[in-house]
Amino acid sequence: KNEVEQSPQNLTAQEGEFITINCSYSVGISALHWLQQHPGGGIVSLFMLSSGKKKHGRLIATINIQEKHSSLHITASHPRDSAVYICAVHDLSGSARQLTFGSGTQLTVLP
Amino acid sequence: DAMVIQNPRYQVTQFGKPVTLSCSQTLNHNVMYWYQQKSSQAPKLLFHYYDKDFNNEADTPDNFQSRRPNTSFCFLDIRSPGLGDAAMYLCATSDSGGDDEQFFGPGTRLTVL
Numbered sequence: 224k225n226e227v228e229q230s231p232q233n234l235t236a237q238e239g240e241f242i243t244i245n246c247s248y249s250v251g252i253s254a255l256h257w258l259q260q261h262p263g264g265g266i267v268s269l270f271m272l273s274s275g276k277k278k279h280g281r282l283i284a285t286i287n288i289q290e291k292h293s294s295l296h297i298t299a300s301h302p303r304d305s306a307v308y309i310c311a312v313h314d315l316s317g318s319a320r321q322l323t324f325g326s327g328t329q330l331t332v333l334p
Numbered sequence: 335d336a337m338v339i340q341n342p343r344y345q346v347t348q349f350g351k352p353v354t355l356s357c358s359q360t361l362n363h364n365v366m367y368w369y370q371q372k373s374s375q376a377p378k379l380l381f382h383y384y385d386k387d388f389n390n391e392a393d394t395p396d397n398f399q400s401r402r403p404n405t406s407f408c409f410l411d412i413r414s415p416g417l418g419d420a421a422m423y424l425c426a427t428s429d430s431g432g433d434d435e436q437f438f439g440p441g442t443r444l445t446v447l
Contacts, residue, residue, distance in 0.1 A: 254433035264371075264422045264441035271435045309376065313433040321391075322436065324376035 225250050225314045229325035236332050242297040244328045246310030249291065256322065257284050257295045258309040266309070269295070300332045337361070338439035340425050346445045347415050355410040355442045357425030365431045366408040368400060369424040371441075377424055383408060384431055412444075420446045 226249040236242055246255070257269040270277050270284040272293070277284050281300075286293040297304055310325040338359045347353040357366065365384050369377035381390045383402045397419070399411040412419055422441045428434040 256435070258438075264424070264443060266377075266424060266426075266438035266441075268435055268437065271433075273433070321379055321382075326376050327374075 225252065225312055225323045227310055227312055227323050227325040229308075229310050229328050231328060232326065233329045234331070236300050236330070238301055238332055238334050240300050240332075242300050242304075242330065242332075244295045244308050244310075244330070246293045246295070246325055247291055248310075248312050248323075251291075251315040252288075252312040253315055254313045255286055255293050256311045256313075257293075258311060260307040260309060260327070262306075269308075297330075302332045302334050305331050338425055338427055338437050340423075340439035340442050342442060343440060344443050344445070346447065347412075348447050349417065350414045353412050353415055353444065355412075355423050355425075355444070357408045357410070357439055358406050359425075359427045359437075360406070361427055361429075361437060362405060363427035363429050363437070364405075365428045365434075366402060367426040367428075367436065368398075368408070368410050369426065371422040371424055373421075380410070382431075415444070415446045417446050420444055 228247050230245045254273045256271050259267045259269050272286050281298045283296040307327040307329050309327045311322040341356045367382040368380045371377040380394045381400050397413050402408045422443050424441045425439040426436040428436045
């Protein structure tokens with residue numbers, strides 16, 4: 224079973240700062256997701272990637288398959304970015320439909 | 335807009351009183367998932383349907399059941415809720431499973447008194 228670790232667990236930043244959240248996993252995957260969860264519970268899918276880099280607005284996600292590592296970057300952070308960011312992977316082995324989740328990174332952006 | 339809808343958003347029940355949570359989707363996706371998320375923890379998959387095929391996770395308690403009467407709807411039944419079942423319950427869908435993107439509903443927060 225894949226072990227997914229995120230760092231840091233908690234992150235406080237000032238508005239405008241560049242933010243990086245890291246995710247590492249232990250065994251091969253077919254895809255990795257970055258998810259955002261605001262207080263109140265709803266989860267939004269930010270990115271799904273299996274190689275390289277994706278960009279959407281101020282968000283950038285990268286993945287290095289050889290190193291089993293992904294990063295989520297937020298440029299020009301804003302208080303509305305405050306949320307829990309969750310990394311989740313689809314294992315190559317086991318049930319391809321099941322996601323293995325990291326424990327999340329609580330991001331707080333102060334005005 | 336195509337979406338995943340969960341009702342109710344907040345549900346309060348009493349210890350041992352059966353409760354049903356509802357999920358519907360307008361995405362016409364084949365796969366529907368139910369996750370349980372306790373405070374400050376990652377979501378935990380309870381079960382999923384691929385079309386009408388039910389797939390239960392090995393460690394999902396028997397107290398939790400699910401029904402999918404048609405493509406659009408899926409229900410989570412908790413037969414005798416205990417205090418430990420208080421959590422956020424998330425429904426998600428994907429087109430064909432595998433490594434498809436999963437689309438999540440807003441969740442139902444269950445309180446057990």
